[in-house]
Amino acid sequence: MDRAELLAAYEQMTLIRRTEKAAHDLFLQGLVKGTTHLAAGHEAIAVGASAALRPDDYVFATYRGHHHALARGATPEECLAELMSRATGLCRAKGGSMHLTKASTGMLGSYAIVGAHLPMAAGAAWSARLRGTEQIAVAFFGDGATNIGAFHETLNLAAVWKLPALFVCENNLYMEYTPIADVTAVARPAADRAPAYGIPGEVVDGNDVDAVHEAVARLAGRARAGDGPALLEAHTYRHFGHSRADPATYRPAEEVERWLKHDPLDLARGRLVGLGVPPETVAAADERASAVVREAVEAAKAAPPPDPDQALTDVWADGGAAWRT
Amino acid sequence: MADVITYREAVAEGIAREMRRDPAVVCLGEDIGEAGGVFKTTVGLRAEFGPERVWDTPISEQAIVGAAMGAAMTGMRPVAEIMFSDFLACCWDYLANEIPKVRYMTGGQVTVPLVVRTANGGGLGFGAQHSQATENWAFTVPGLKIAAPATPADVIGMMAAAIRSDDPVVFFEHKALLATKGAPPPPDHVVELGRAAVVRPGTDVTLVALASMVPLALKAADLLAGEGIEAEVVDLRCLVPLDVSTVLASLGRTSRLVTVEENPYQGGWGGTLVSLVADEGFALLDAPVRRVAGECVPLPFADALEERVIPTVDKVVAAVRDVAAY
Numbered sequence: 252m253d254r255a256e257l258l259a260a261y262e263q264m265t266l267i268r269r270t271e272k273a274a275h276d277l278f279l280q281g282l283v284k285g286t287t288h289l290a291a292g293h294e295a296i297a298v299g300a301s302a303a304l305r306p307d308d309y310v311f312a313t314y315r316g317h318h319h320a321l322a323r324g325a326t327p328e329e330c331l332a333e334l335m336s337r338a339t340g341l342c343r344a345k346g347g348s349m350h351l352t353k354a355s356t357g358m359l360g361s362y363a364i365v366g367a368h369l370p371m372a373a374g375a376a377w378s379a380r381l382r383g384t385e386q387i388a389v390a391f392f393g394d395g396a397t398n399i400g401a402f403h404e405t406l407n408l409a410a411v412w413k414l415p416a417l418f419v420c421e422n423n424l425y426m427e428y429t430p431i432a433d434v435t436a437v438a439r440p441a442a443d444r445a446p447a448y449g450i451p452g453e454v455v456d457g458n459d460v461d462a463v464h465e466a467v468a469r470l471a472g473r474a475r476a477g478d479g480p481a482l483l484e485a486h487t488y489r490h491f492g493h494s495r496a497d498p499a500t501y502r503p504a505e506e507v508e509r510w511l512k513h514d515p516l517d518l519a520r521g522r523l524v525g526l527g528v529p530p531e532t533v534a535a536a537d538e539r540a541s542a543v544v545r546e547a548v549e550a551a552k553a554a555p556p557p558d559p560d561q562a563l564t565d566v567w568a569d570g571g572a573a574w575r576t
Numbered sequence: 577m578a579d580v581i582t583y584r585e586a587v588a589e590g591i592a593r594e595m596r597r598d599p600a601v602v603c604l605g606e607d608i609g610e611a612g613g614v615f616k617t618t619v620g621l622r623a624e625f626g627p628e629r630v631w632d633t634p635i636s637e638q639a640i641v642g643a644a645m646g647a648a649m650t651g652m653r654p655v656a657e658i659m660f661s662d663f664l665a666c667c668w669d670y671l672a673n674e675i676p677k678v679r680y681m682t683g684g685q686v687t688v689p690l691v692v693r694t695a696n697g698g699g700l701g702f703g704a705q706h707s708q709a710t711e712n713w714a715f716t717v718p719g720l721k722i723a724a725p726a727t728p729a730d731v732i733g734m735m736a737a738a739i740r741s742d743d744p745v746v747f748f749e750h751k752a753l754l755a756t757k758g759a760p761p762p763p764d765h766v767v768e769l770g771r772a773a774v775v776r777p778g779t780d781v782t783l784v785a786l787a788s789m790v791p792l793a794l795k796a797a798d799l800l801a802g803e804g805i806e807a808e809v810v811d812l813r814c815l816v817p818l819d820v821s822t823v824l825a826s827l828g829r830t831s832r833l834v835t836v837e838e839n840p841y842q843g844g845w846g847g848t849l850v851s852l853v854a855d856e857g858f859a860l861l862d863a864p865v866r867r868v869a870g871e872c873v874p875l876p877f878a879d880a881l882e883e884r885v886i887p888t889v890d891k892v893v894a895a896v897r898d899v900a901a902y
Contacts, residue, residue, distance in 0.1 A: 309650065343683030354685035359649055364673050370642020371649070371674070378647040381602060381628065388646070401669075404636035408643065411634065565684035566676075566719050568742030574718065575818040575852075576770040 261519040264294035265540040270327040283334045287348045290318035291490040295515035297322035299463030309375040309388040311368040314349035316361030323358035327547035337554035344557045366399035373409045376416035387415040395426030397440040406448040413479040420484045427493045441484040457485030458515040584754040586728035587617035590735030604631040605657025637666035648690040661696040661710040675744045676719025689742045696748040704874040709838035714746045722815035724748040726790035728758040733767030750787040770817025778808030782826040785836040786812045796892035824857045831862040841869035863902035866895045
């Protein structure tokens with residue numbers, strides 16, 4: 252990434268971090284119901300990968316997916332309005348935190364059944380190949396998903412069909428509350444499975460936006476050229492617990508401290524300064540991101556709730572919900 | 577085209593007709609390509625349309641249906657085969673949580689125009705894990721359309737409607753009907769989903785049936801006619817959309833209702849149909865409603881045992897006699 256690209260990535264990561272912080276605060280204020288699975292700490296994976304993709308590539312994410320929606324063009328206002336059950340929400344308040352989707356930009360959903368979206372990404376890649384569009388499909392998933400059947404079925408199918416797909420594991424060391432190492436037969440839950448399917452498996456520092464960008468650009472290029480899928484395991488750490496219900500007390504203090512010192516925003520900021528970007532330029536990016544999120548919070552708060560009758564729409568393609576004639 | 581076509585041939589013909597008219601239609605499933613399907617319901621498709629449109633898959637039901645979903649969300653019209661309907665359980669997440677919900681939970685941002693075809697039902701001695709009538713499984717999930725044709729012509733017409741539908745359709749092909757024959761329908765034959773058919777008029781009792789239960793109900797009706805009981809037989813064709821209007825109209829003529837369901841009584845589709853009749857057609861009834869359905873046990877292997885569990889002509893005749901005599 253050159254200076255301009257890195258600065259843009261930094262600003263986008265900051266925007267995601269501020270949005271996640273706002274989601275956290277709004278929950279504590281009683282304005283977000285249900286639960287949230289915040290991606291603070293994971294920003295570099297979404298932003299680095301997105302910068303390496305074409306605008307028409309497909310992205311599939313998990314219930315921890317706010318960063319991917321934002322990286323693929325959803326606005327903080329749309330996302331926060333969705334979390335706050337507003338009519339102006341990204342999914343018109345029908346999805347909530349776990350299902351942020353921006354189909355118009357190819358962000359084809361956030362799925363809350365672990366691993367379920369990997370076959371979908373394979374299918375989108377298959378579709379791209381059949382239509383000859385040279386698009387690729389990327390599935391982002393957690394380390395926990397590497398132990399579910401759909402992961403293995405998908406990798407085999409994608410390898411056999413040589414699909415233009417990329418599978419990016421966000422390994423944050425914990426499958427929900429349990430260390431992934433305690434429940435996984437191999438040390439690197441994604442990358443070490445790649446040889447079983449005859450595809451490349453790599454590990455990258457998921458907090459280094461430049462490194463993620465480089466790896467995704469290379470593996471995406473390979474997939475786009477018809478050389479088949481790959482697995483990328485990006486190591487990262489969540490700043491919050493698994494979900495709202497989880498204070499994450501099971502994580503050793505030393506480990507938390509070590510990872511917080513390896514923060515993706517700090518890393519990018521340090522690199523920008525090293526590249527000679529003036530501190531006031533970085534501060535201006537921070538301020539712009541803060542202002543956008545501040546305004547997003549106010550706009551979402553002011554937005555109306557959904558019309559209850561909207562509950563009975565959007566089941567079928569005709570917009571309705573009729574199940575009988 | 578030949579004068580008659582089998583139900584089995586009609587499946588391949590129905591798919592082929594749609595593949596000829598729409599290049600977005602592609603097929604995937606286990607053994608569907610070179611082998612032509614374990615039930616020979618996809619014979620000829622690979623030869624006519626090639627490997628880029630007819631894809632053999634590994635035994636990976638989640639990958640098959642999940643990939644079909646991803647392809648459907650991005651411009652294709654996939655037709656995925658799940659070899660036996662019992663195996664829908666292996667990819668149930670897609671039928672229960674993903675396919676029927678993604679349009680709704682994204683506020684209408686995506687459509688999922690796909691068909692999941694599957695060989696359904698018993699009577700062939702395949703035992704507990706290859707014989708179930710699982711249409712009621714799909715019926716528990718809002719957001720799926722459910723088709724279950726009883727004749728070769730309906731297979732073709734309903735396949736056309738299912739593939740052209742912008743909504744997901746689970747398409748149940750009944751194993752016991754594969755060898756049955758009928759007249760081939762004309763070109764561009766489309767049977768709109770959600771339109772039941774009165775396949776035998778009658779004045780005394782309405783028999784509502786689905787798939788292989790339709791010919792069974794017709795046999796029962798013939799026997800009953802010899803006793804002076806005229807049964808009207810309604811082929812429901814689809815569970816979603818459910819054609820309640822046709823059933824109520826029939827009850828307006830007969831005032832008596834017997835459902836004939838292969839799925840278990842417990843959770844079977846007739847329970848919902850009967851509840852709708854109770855809500856909206858109670859005044860039409862002159863007798864209690866009877867449901868002839870599968871016994872609530874796993875499907876046994878031996879013929880004598882299987883016949884004890886699933887509906888038979890004798891069971892239907894007995895139920896109709898009771899209702900008619902009330």
